[in-house]
Amino acid sequence: MASDKKFEPTNPTVKWVEDRLPIFGLLYSSLGAGYNAPRNLNYWWNFGVLAGFMLVVQIVTGIVLVMHYVPDVNLAFDSVQHIRRDVNYGWLLQAVHANGASMFFIVVYIHILRGFYFGSYKAPREILWFLGIIIYLLMMATGFMGYVLPWGQMSFWGAKVITNLFGAFDFIPFIGDGIVEWLWGGFAVGQPTLNRFFSLHYLLPFVLVGVVILHIWALHIPGSTNPLGIDANGPYDKIPFHPYYTAKDAFGLGVFIIFFAAFVFYIPDFLGHPDNYIKANPLVTPEHIVPEWYYLPFYAILRAIPDKLLGVVAMFSSILILFAMPWLDGSRVRSMRFRPLSKFFFWLFVVNGIFLGYLGQRSPDDVLALGVTALVYAQFATTFYFAYFLVIMPLVSRMETTKPVPTSIAAAVLEANKKG
Amino acid sequence: MTMMRNIKIKGLLAAILGMTAITSGANGATAEGVLHPERNEYTTTGIFGKWDIPSLQRGLQVYVEVCSACHSLDLVAFRTLEDLGYNEDEIKAIAVEYEYNDALDDDGEPMFRPGIPADYFPAPFANEKAARAANGGALPPDFSTLVKAREHLSFLPWNSVYGEDYVVALMTGYHDEAPEGVEMTPGLYYNDYFAGNQIAMAPPLFDDMVEYADGTPATIHQMAYDVANFMAWASDPTMQERKEMGLNVMLFMIVFVILLYFTNKRVWKKVKKGDDIDPSKL
Numbered sequence: 001m002a003s004d005k006k007f008e009p010t011n012p013t014v015k016w017v018e019d020r021l022p023i024f025g026l027l028y029s030s031l032g033a034g035y036n037a038p039r040n041l042n043y044w045w046n047f048g049v050l051a052g053f054m055l056v057v058q059i060v061t062g063i064v065l066v067m068h069y070v071p072d073v074n075l076a077f078d079s080v081q082h083i084r085r086d087v088n089y090g091w092l093l094q095a096v097h098a099n100g101a102s103m104f105f106i107v108v109y110i111h112i113l114r115g116f117y118f119g120s121y122k123a124p125r126e127i128l129w130f131l132g133i134i135i136y137l138l139m140m141a142t143g144f145m146g147y148v149l150p151w152g153q154m155s156f157w158g159a160k161v162i163t164n165l166f167g168a169f170d171f172i173p174f175i176g177d178g179i180v181e182w183l184w185g186g187f188a189v190g191q192p193t194l195n196r197f198f199s200l201h202y203l204l205p206f207v208l209v210g211v212v213i214l215h216i217w218a219l220h221i222p223g224s225t226n227p228l229g230i231d232a233n234g235p236y237d238k239i240p241f242h243p244y245y246t247a248k249d250a251f252g253l254g255v256f257i258i259f260f261a262a263f264v265f266y267i268p269d270f271l272g273h274p275d276n277y278i279k280a281n282p283l284v285t286p287e288h289i290v291p292e293w294y295y296l297p298f299y300a301i302l303r304a305i306p307d308k309l310l311g312v313v314a315m316f317s318s319i320l321i322l323f324a325m326p327w328l329d330g331s332r333v334r335s336m337r338f339r340p341l342s343k344f345f346f347w348l349f350v351v352n353g354i355f356l357g358y359l360g361q362r363s364p365d366d367v368l369a370l371g372v373t374a375l376v377y378a379q380f381a382t383t384f385y386f387a388y389f390l391v392i393m394p395l396v397s398r399m400e401t402t403k404p405v406p407t408s409i410a411a412a413v414l415e416a417n418k419k420g
Numbered sequence: 421m422t423m424m425r426n427i428k429i430k431g432l433l434a435a436i437l438g439m440t441a442i443t444s445g446a447n448g449a450t451a452e453g454v455l456h457p458e459r460n461e462y463t464t465t466g467i468f469g470k471w472d473i474p475s476l477q478r479g480l481q482v483y484v485e486v487c488s489a490c491h492s493l494d495l496v497a498f499r500t501l502e503d504l505g506y507n508e509d510e511i512k513a514i515a516v517e518y519e520y521n522d523a524l525d526d527d528g529e530p531m532f533r534p535g536i537p538a539d540y541f542p543a544p545f546a547n548e549k550a551a552r553a554a555n556g557g558a559l560p561p562d563f564s565t566l567v568k569a570r571e572h573l574s575f576l577p578w579n580s581v582y583g584e585d586y587v588v589a590l591m592t593g594y595h596d597e598a599p600e601g602v603e604m605t606p607g608l609y610y611n612d613y614f615a616g617n618q619i620a621m622a623p624p625l626f627d628d629m630v631e632y633a634d635g636t637p638a639t640i641h642q643m644a645y646d647v648a649n650f651m652a653w654a655s656d657p658t659m660q661e662r663k664e665m666g667l668n669v670m671l672f673m674i675v676f677v678i679l680l681y682f683t684n685k686r687v688w689k690k691v692k693k694g695d696d697i698d699p700s701k702l
Contacts, residue, residue, distance in 0.1 A: 039691060081495050081565065084658065091658040092665070236697040247680075247687040254677035261673065265666025266467055270573050277569035277655070278561075287615075411702050413694040 005034050005240075030220060036238035037245055038226035040409050044118075045224065045245075046252035047111040053253060054104040055212065059205050061097040069149065071198040073191050076151035077279045095268040101143050102271045103260050105294035108136060117346055119334030120225045126326045128218040133322050135211050140295070140319075142204040145197040147292055152276030157289045159197070160189045165302070168312040188282065228405070228412055229335030236410035288363055296360030297353050301385065303364050304378035314382065321389050328389055331397035338403040341396050349388045356381045453602070455612045457581055457589035460645065464584075464652060469663050472649055473505040478632050479650025480504060482643045485630050487563070490555060490621075492543035495564035496654050499537040503657055511537045518542050556607050558620030567648070567655040583655065584648040589613040591644030594623040 007025035009015040018024050028034040068087050070079040083090035112132070115121055121129035148159045163183045170176040185192025223232060232238050263270065271293060275286050291299050298315050305311040336343040356378065362368070364375035406412035463472040480501070483493070498515040506514070518535035520542065525531040535542075543562075545551035552559050561569075567583030574580045593612035598604045608618040625640045632638055653659070690696055 078495065085495065085500070091662060095662075235701055236694075239691055243687050244691065247684040251677065251680040251684045254673060254680045258670065258673045258677065261666065261669050265662055265669065267573070268662070269568060269571065274569050274571050277565040408702060410694065410697045414697060414699060414702075417693045 007032075007034055030216065031241060031246075033240040033242045035220065035241040037224050037241050038232040038237060038409055039239045039244075040226050040228060040413060041224060041245065041248075042227050043248075043252055044110070044114040044227075046249055046256075047107045047114060049249045050107040050253060050256050051104065051111055052212065053256075054100060054107060055205070055208060058097060058100050058104060059209075061093050061100065062202070062205065064093055065097055066202065071149070071194050073151060073194055073280070076149060076194065080150045092264070095264045099260065099263045099268060099271060101146060101292070102294065103256075103263070104139065105143070107256070108139065109294075112136065113350065116349075117336050117343075118225050118227060119229050119329070119331070119336070121322075121325045122329065122331075122334050123326065124222045125218075125225065128215065128222075129326065130323060131211055131215040131218055133319070135208060135215060137319065138204055138208050138211065142201060142208065143292065143294065145201040145204075148194065148197045149201060150276060151194065151280045153278045153280055153284070153286050154273045154276040154289070156189060156280035156282065157286055158291055159193065161289050162291070163189065163193075165308075165312050165315075168309040171309075225334060226409060227335060227337065228409060229333060229337070230405055230409065232409055234408040234410050237408055288361075290361050293357065293361075296358075297356035298360075300356040300360035300378045301382045303360075304375065304382040314386075318385060321386070325389070325393075328393045329397045330394060331400070331402070333402045333405060338405055339397075339400055340403070341400040342393075345388065345392050345396060349385075352381050352384050352388075356385065453599075453612075453617045454615060455589070455593070457585040457613055459582070460585055460588055460648075462584060462649065462652075464649070464659060467663060467667065469659065471503065471653060471660055474634060474636075475646045475649045476504045476653055477506075478634065478636060478643075479646035479648070479653075481630055481632065482625075482647040483563070483650055486624060486643075487647060488541070488544060490544055490551075490560040491563050492545075492560075493541040493563045493654060494543060495540070495562075496657075497538060497540045498535065500657060503653065503660075508537070515539055556620055560621070563651050563654055565655050567652045569655075584652045586613065587648035587651055588641070588644045590619075591625055591647075592641055 007018070007022075007028040009018050009024065014024055025034075065083060068079065068083045068090065070076060080094065083094050085091075087093075115129065115132070144158075144162060148155045163180055166183060167180045169179055172179075175182075181187060183193075184190070185196055223238075226232060273290065273292075290296070298318055301318050302311045302315040305314050331339060331342070333339055336346055359374050359378045359381060362374040364373065364378070366374045368374055368377060406415065463470050463475075483491075498511050501511050501514060515535035515537050518539065518541075519532050520535055520539060521530055521532050523531045523533040545554060548559060567587065569583070570581065570586040571583040572581040590611060590613045593614070595610045595612070598610040598617075602610065602617070604610060605618055608620055609622055610617055611619045625643050627640055628638050630638050630643065636642060
């Protein structure tokens with residue numbers, strides 16, 4: 001069934017172009033019938049395509065929004081309102097872009113956890129995994145700067161809090177002292193800050209596109225993993241990407257668009273913060289300053305540690321630690337389907353992550369269940385977060401008894417079919 | 421296999437529910453004495469939400485005759501009053517009531533001119549300082565996005581605060597005297613719904629303060645409800661257009677997704693069960 005077919009155009013014009021610039025062949029062998037993927041991919045494998053879709057949506061809506069947005073501290077807030085009120089379908093573009101950021105993070109979080117569960121970070125896909133982490137970091141930076149642009153209260157104070165974190169590095173000789181002022185372009189968050197955030201918010205998505213291309217390139221060297229986690233080598237293990245996965249992804253994309261549209265059309269402000277409907281005012285501090293929901297777990301980790309520098313280091317480490325995963329996990333089996341203990345801890349990790357997100361939006365002094373403060377819960381949850389990577393993963397992956405793994409994907413398909 | 425998966429999903433759900441139960445109990449720990457606004461009924465709620473035109477018109481009247489003495493509405497132009505059911509002539513008549521001094525006469529001297537539909541509601545005070553000076557140091561907030569700025573949505577619907585409800589509650593939540601044991605700052609008024617319970621705005625509405633053109637009795641609650649509707653429109657004027665388009669998008673996408681589902685099923689028919697696999701070659 002599977003063969004890495006070469007692109008052979010019959011149309012003379014296409015052939016003429018192809019002989020000079022093999023661009024059709026490139027598309028054919030990366031997203032068309034020329035690319036073969038394991039035949040047993042489930043719907044968790046949709047989310048990479050969905051993330052790519054969201055990147056395109058954000059870039060297209062963003063480019064049009066920029067045609068109407070004004071990066072000026074006195075006009076930015078009103079220009080966003082102008083887009084929502086006066087620009088033709090501006091309300092739609094703005095709602096798609098603002099909610100699109102959240103959707104992008106939702107699909108990327110699922111995509112990353114898919115990688116966790118099915119061992120997509122393990123050899124030979126380490127560089128593919130690294131590129132994914134870089135994409136995620138770029139997304140965080142882009143999302144943060146984008147949230148500042150409407151220049152509402154939460155934009156302004158969020159920018160102030162996050163940039164102030166870099167003040168933790170003031171012990172570094174020469175650059176340490178002025179690092180925050182350097183980021184701001186002045187002695188406070190102001191016009192220069194808004195201008196540079198706007199510039200970078202426009203630039204980084206295109207850097208993202210570049211890294212995404214590398215990510216797909218690196219994917220196509222070993223090919224996709226699959227739910228069984230075994231290599232797809234046999235004659236019947238793979239099927240062409242088109243039409244099988246184009247059809248499956250189209251269905252998944254349709255379902256996702258319905259989910260997305262429900263937010264855009266019915267609850268466009270659910271994922272935002274009401275204070276961002278108030279113009280930025282440097283003299284009035286909001287009662288609680290919270291970042292966007294997708295940063296909340298890391299915000300909780302930051303605040304769990306009473307020391308500023310250690311808190312910042314912990315927050316950055318909580319993401320950078322992903323780079324070490326290929327070596328922290330020593331199991332020879334990729335998929336957690338055959339690693340019951342790992343699977344148990346994986347789900348515990350997911351629940352812990354959601355809990356950290358919850359804690360991130362509470363004030364640390366809030367007294368929660370059992371009379372324990374949010375701060376103490378966050379310290380426990382942070383400890384578990386790091387223990388998962390540094391203790392549980394290295395030990396469990398090396399010591400646990402795994403279940404028997406099928407000999408080939410095709411054999412597993414036949415086996416499942418026999419059982420009905 | 422399916423059973424295993426069931427247990428896993430149920431376990432995860434139970435964990436999340438358990439956590440919500442633990443944590444939602446703590447949500448009542450908001451500032452003492454501040455009540456949660458009651459939920460009112462509006463024609464704007466739900467996926468078929470539409471503007472309540474008579475209420476919006478009454479709300480405009482309340483804004484113009486009462487609120488606009490202190491509160492600006494900077495981002496709303498007269499031309500957009502079309503949404504409230506007014507025609508061009510009616511809008512011109514509303515706009516012409518206001519005066520602007522941004523024009524120049526033939527000698528280049530500033531000149532007063534009457535408002536036109538393209539103008540925005542003029543602010544009652546020249547600047548923030550003037551506004552504060554006239555209001556005992558407090559700044560009456562602009563109405564353009566206020567309902568959205570007071571809307572706190574939660575995963576648990578009963579924890580959500582809707583902006584319109586907050587406005588109605590605030591207007592009707594005044595007490596003549598503060599409850600016993602509450603020390604009032606001079607010049608502030610006790611209100612059940614304002615953060616901290618002490619608000620600088622004197623009770624702004626009294627029964628029969630306005631005479632509604634449509635004859636509706638102008639009770640405090642009625643006026644509060646109407647102006648809340650008006651402010652909700654000012655904050656989110658494209659709500660109805662948005663929900664109408666949303667319905668079309670949803671209907672189209674649901675049909676389209678059903679077609680995609682069967683397309684996918686058909687494409688996969690042969691390979692799904694491995695009918696193409698030759699067991700002898702494995």
